[in-house]
Amino acid sequence: xxxxxxxxxxxxxxxxxxxxxxxxxxxxxxxxxxxxxxxxxxxxxxxxxxxxxxxxxxxxxxxxxxxxxxxxxxxxxxxxxxxxxxxxxxxxxxxxxxxxxxxxxxxxxxxxxxxxxxxxxxxxxxxxxxxxxxxxxxxxxxxxxxxxxxxxxxxxxxxxxxxxxxxxxxxxxxxxxxxxxxxxxxxxxxxxxxxxxxxxxxxxxxxxxxxxxxxxxxxxxxxxxxxxxxxxxxxxxxxxxxxxxxxxxxxxxxxxxxxxxxxxxxxxxxxxxxxxxxxxxxxxxxxxxxxxxxxxxxxxxxxxxxxxxxxxxxxxxxxxxxxxxxxxxxxxxxxxxxxxxx
Amino acid sequence: xxxxxxxxxxxxxxxxxxxxxxxxxxxxxxxxxxxxxxxxxxxxxxxxxxxxxxxxxxxxxxxxxxxxxxxxxxxxxxxxxxxxxxxxxxxxxxxxxxxxxxxxxxxxxxxxxxxxxxxxxxxxxxxxxxxxxxxxxxxxxxxxxxxxxxxxxxxxxxxxxxxxxxxxxxxxxxxxxxxxxxxxxxxxxxxxxxxxxxxxxxxxxxxxxxxxxxxxxxxxxxxxxxxxxxxxxxxxxxxxxxxxxxxxxxxxxxxxxxxxxxxxxxxxxxxxxxxxxxxxxxxxxxxxxxxxxxxxxxxxxxxxxxxxxxxxxxxxxxxxxxxxxxxxxxxxxxxxxxxxxx
Numbered sequence: 001x002x003x004x005x006x007x008x009x010x011x012x013x014x015x016x017x018x019x020x021x022x023x024x025x026x027x028x029x030x031x032x033x034x035x036x037x038x039x040x041x042x043x044x045x046x047x048x049x050x051x052x053x054x055x056x057x058x059x060x061x062x063x064x065x066x067x068x069x070x071x072x073x074x075x076x077x078x079x080x081x082x083x084x085x086x087x088x089x090x091x092x093x094x095x096x097x098x099x100x101x102x103x104x105x106x107x108x109x110x111x112x113x114x115x116x117x118x119x120x121x122x123x124x125x126x127x128x129x130x131x132x133x134x135x136x137x138x139x140x141x142x143x144x145x146x147x148x149x150x151x152x153x154x155x156x157x158x159x160x161x162x163x164x165x166x167x168x169x170x171x172x173x174x175x176x177x178x179x180x181x182x183x184x185x186x187x188x189x190x191x192x193x194x195x196x197x198x199x200x201x202x203x204x205x206x207x208x209x210x211x212x213x214x215x216x217x218x219x220x221x222x223x224x225x226x227x228x229x230x231x232x233x234x235x236x237x238x239x240x241x242x243x244x245x246x247x248x249x250x251x252x253x254x255x256x257x258x259x260x261x262x263x264x265x266x267x268x269x270x271x272x273x274x275x276x277x278x279x280x281x282x283x284x285x286x287x288x289x290x291x292x293x294x295x296x297x298x299x300x301x302x303x304x305x306x307x308x309x310x311x312x313x314x315x316x317x318x319x320x321x322x323x324x325x326x327x328x329x330x331x332x333x334x335x336x337x338x339x340x341x342x
Numbered sequence: 343x344x345x346x347x348x349x350x351x352x353x354x355x356x357x358x359x360x361x362x363x364x365x366x367x368x369x370x371x372x373x374x375x376x377x378x379x380x381x382x383x384x385x386x387x388x389x390x391x392x393x394x395x396x397x398x399x400x401x402x403x404x405x406x407x408x409x410x411x412x413x414x415x416x417x418x419x420x421x422x423x424x425x426x427x428x429x430x431x432x433x434x435x436x437x438x439x440x441x442x443x444x445x446x447x448x449x450x451x452x453x454x455x456x457x458x459x460x461x462x463x464x465x466x467x468x469x470x471x472x473x474x475x476x477x478x479x480x481x482x483x484x485x486x487x488x489x490x491x492x493x494x495x496x497x498x499x500x501x502x503x504x505x506x507x508x509x510x511x512x513x514x515x516x517x518x519x520x521x522x523x524x525x526x527x528x529x530x531x532x533x534x535x536x537x538x539x540x541x542x543x544x545x546x547x548x549x550x551x552x553x554x555x556x557x558x559x560x561x562x563x564x565x566x567x568x569x570x571x572x573x574x575x576x577x578x579x580x581x582x583x584x585x586x587x588x589x590x591x592x593x594x595x596x597x598x599x600x601x602x603x604x605x606x607x608x609x610x611x612x613x614x615x616x617x618x619x620x621x622x623x624x625x626x627x628x629x630x631x632x633x634x635x636x637x638x639x640x641x642x643x644x645x646x647x648x649x650x651x652x653x654x655x656x657x658x659x660x661x662x663x664x665x666x667x668x669x670x671x672x673x674x675x676x677x678x679x680x681x682x683x684x
Contacts, residue, residue, distance in 0.1 A: 041500065042500070043500050043503045043504050043507070045503055045506075045507060046500065046503060093469075094469075097465050097466070097469060100442075100461070100462070100465055119442070119461070120442070120506050121503065121506060123439050123442055123465055124439070124499050124502045124503045124506065125499070125503065126469075127435075127436075127439060127472070127495070127498075127499040127502075128496055128499035128500060128503065130469070130472065130495075131492055131493075131495035131496035131498075131499055132496050134476055134488070134492035134495070135489070135492045135493055135496055137492075138485055138488045138489045138492055141485060143480055143483060143485070146476070146480045146488065147477070147480045150473055150476035150477045150479075150480055151473075151477055153469070153472075153473035153476070154470055154473035154474050154477055156469075156473075157466050157467070157469040157470035157473055158383065158384070158385050158388065158470060160466045160469075161385050161387055161388055161463060161466045161467065161470065162385050164387075164462055164463060164466065165385070165387060
């Protein structure tokens with residue numbers, strides 16, 4: 001595609017995500033079509049349930065990373081489309097299984113699949129999407145891509161198990177938490193970017209750089225997600241109840257930082273609310289107040305900025321181009337994004 | 343391996359499964375070692391939970407099919423070992439997710455993983471095993487094998503969703519039920535057999551024949567499983583509470599046959615117990631009595647024998663050999679197996 005002229009003409013878009021969505025609009029339309037085709041099934045509940053979550057206003061951030069990284073590397077073929085769909089399928093499968101794990105009722109402002117169709121159907125349709133994703137990769141035929149995405153899938157599962165073990169555990173360290181989000185969130189960002197370079201036939205220096213970009217972008221994305229979960233107006237954008245992490249006793253970076261600075265009385269508060277999970281209505285406000293008092297949200301943002309720098313540095317080996325600009329802008333967008341999920 | 347002499351010397355084993363286990367003992371030991379290696383993980387719960395179910399006395403029937411079919415085709419290499427482990431991983435992942443779906447408390451006489459570690463961990467470790475299986479296949483490097491097993495995995499998920507939809511549905515037809523078991527059970531048997539031929543470099547005639555053998559073996563295996571679930575002494579062998587299918591309102595072949603012959607009063611009984619799921623303690627005995635009265639268990643066995651014939655016919659294109667004999671004997675074993683699971 002004559003990408004640079006399209007980029008020039010669309011530079012007015014209000015933020016990097018919207019610019020990217022605009023630029024990739026024709027390709028995203030093809031991917032949506034492919035997703036619908038791939039979900040067609042003799043078992044009607046499969047397209048119904050999967051369509052509910054895939055169509056639920058996700059921003060297609062991960063598949064867009066595959067597309068954009070392939071364009072950055074000058075890729076001219078059509079393989080990026082089905083592989084971007086694979087990435088979205090894996091992401092969706094993990095969302096379905098996550099909602100079962102978290103027993104969530106709302107996602108992106110809509111009822112979750114598990115609350116509508118039960119945990120069983122969500123587990124099984126997640127399995128289906130996961131398998132379908134591998135079928136699509138096999139059809140594509142690259143063992144490198146299969147290696148990257150199967151390894152990412154295993155890492156995601158490891159990260160989710162680790163997160164499960166850390167729930168209610170006030171001893172969760174910063175390092176352990178970073179390991180969780182690197183696995184559960186950033187691994188798929190990294191893989192989505194890397195395969196863009198792989199299909200363009202790039203050498204290890206480039207594919208490794210893309211992997212690095214995605215990994216660091218994913219980490220900062222999750223750190224911002226953690227901050228947003230304690231941001232009071234988030235539910236207006238997202239429909240998701242603010243303070244989900246708090247209610248679930250899920251220790252994220254802001255609380256880990258708060259624990260480092262906690263007075264004995266504050267420690268008792270966190271013990272009762274996060275470890276013991278005996279919460280009163282007013283506790284969330286108290287928690288948010290403590291996070292502000294110790295600048296834990298601000299410090300999580302500062303930490304996120306470190307990963308932004310790493311992501312930017314990773315892109316430095318690529319020569320200047322419109323796609324490089326937009327991938328760089330995307331870092332800034334993720335740092336300052338409104339309450340949305342990818 | 344000098345297989346025919348080993349077979350000759352082990353022909354005294356009491357049944358085909360034990361013969362096969364004896365013959366394949368060194369290979370099964372290598373596979374167990376490989377499984378343990380592949381489960382090693384920074385997240386200790388993964389080997390712990392997965393080890394609980396993989397080590398729980400499963401008969402390794404599916405991986406043995408891969409081994410035996412590869413030997414039938416004269417395979418001489420080592421690839422069958424890791425691919426048999428892949429098959430076991432996929433099987434184990436589906437068991438973990440099944441137990442979540444069924445909310446089972448016992449499997450093979452031991453507490454299920456979900457009852458010990460919670461549904462969440464079972465879902466996630468299942469995902470891990472599934473991903474690890476694909477990683478192992480990628481390492482093996484055959485896109486044909488990847489195609490066969492990813493397609494089987496998708497079919498299994500479809501079958502499980504279909505089964506979920508049929509629960510409590512007295513309108514479930516024989517055809518719909520056969521579709522369920524062909525998908526949820528037989529697809530993996532078929533794939534396990536087919537890849538044995540694929541790695542031996544056999545042509546489509548042979549790989550298709552093996553697939554057919556596995557498919558029909560799997561169908562009859564599940565039909566027998568359904569009969570065993572209504573057999574009063576099953577729990578002594580298996581520890582699983584007899585009548586699970588009945589209690590869960592899961593319509594299997596015996597009940598589908600009983601419904602075809604039900605008097606209006608009997609129809610009311612099945613409506614109340616299976617569709618409405620309002621069961622009293624004595625209902626299971628009444629159900630078993632009805633199944634006997636209408637010869638539904640016997641007729642399910644007769645149906646299973648049709649699939650045994652198909653499985654036997656599928657093997658006919660292979661020249662006589664000790665491996666062919668044992669694969670044929672395995673059909674008879676599955677038809678008359680004591681209360682055990684593969």
